[in-house]
Amino acid sequence: MSSEEAWVEKMTLEEIKAAAEKNMKPEVWDWVNGATETGLTFERNRWALERVCLKLRLLHGLQTANTRLNILGHEVETPIIVAPFANMVRVHPEAERAIALGAAKSGAMMFLGAVSTYSAEQVGEAASIPLVWMGEPFKDRARLVRLMHEAEKAGCCAVGICADDFMGIKIKDRLLPLQNSPLSKEEIGEIRKETSLPFVLKGIMTKEDAVEAADAGVDAIVVSNHGGRVLDCGQASIEVLPEIVRAVGGKIEVLIDGGFRRGTDVLKALALGARGVLVGRPICWGLAAAGAEGVAHILQMMTGELERAMLLTNVPDVTNVSGQAAVVSVGFDIDSRVK
DSSP states (O other): OOHHHHHHHTOOHHHHHHHHHHHSOHHHHHHHHOOBTTOHHHHHHHHHHTTEEEOOOOTTOOOOOBOOEEETTEEESOSEEEOOOSOGGGTOTTHHHHHHHHHHHHTOOEEEESSOSSOHHHHHHHOOOOEEEEEOOBSOHHHHHHHHHHHHHTTOSEEEEEGGGGSOEEEBTEEEOOSBOOOOHHHHHHHHTTOSSOEEEEEEOSHHHHHHHHHTTOSEEEEOOGGGTSOTTOOOHHHHHHHHHHHHTTSSEEEEOSSOOSHHHHHHHHHTTOSEEEEOHHHHHHHHHHHHHHHHHHHHHHHHHHHHHHHHTTOOBGGGGGGTOOEEEOSSOOOOBOO
């Protein structure tokens, strides 16, 4: 083990975050951690997660908990997934290549955004991992399809679109405009036909959109409010997750992001029906603090916390948490799932 690996492995999440802030330029730190306008959606993600409680179950004799599962047709060691983030070269010179190396060390899946420092082919060359390419709803739909085909040729295991990227990212009152436009259900269906790979639609926050996405032929959705970076005063992702899971009825895989910081947060989402959880800002902190080793440490630390929480709630297998976990909800209206 290198001295850098040993140093990183001793760091807590807060220590990694502090090191990341020290290593980033102030404007980059604000861009990574900022949210739109008043920041209420961003804050609500954490508020809602903190109001879902886990019920301690001890008298079961369970000694191991399995975190390995299949997501989008690929076996991974953890349900914790690297979320797509743009222009990571501002955070670390090796950018998405370093993230891929960290994900590979942790056995995790990685989502790669269209606005990436490195191409899907270059990221794939850096590390052999299940890589999901996520495009944006470019006004030039032919460009979107072309890039999707390039990702397919590069060996990505799935492709998709961040559907909520059509208005641009707004950090506080500063808008980053994009050359994008909203997609209709019919357009999603046509774009989906352009690939034989599994197709993912990110940015779903209502059961109505979830059902339309399933009808359009997508294989998976990500319940996401873009980390509070597009619409202010919105609901938390975890709040709408149960009704979305019920609405699609197992027809498609349901993933989620939005405020996840700990393995216990991940267990809450899995217990409420998600198959996997995308993590964004903590990955950026790990990258800024220590490159690939920092990313690996974040993923391994959260997976270790997840496994510990599973043992303390009598959940032997991550593939069926919703049928096993003891979860009590408070603070907002979701089904009580005490087992």
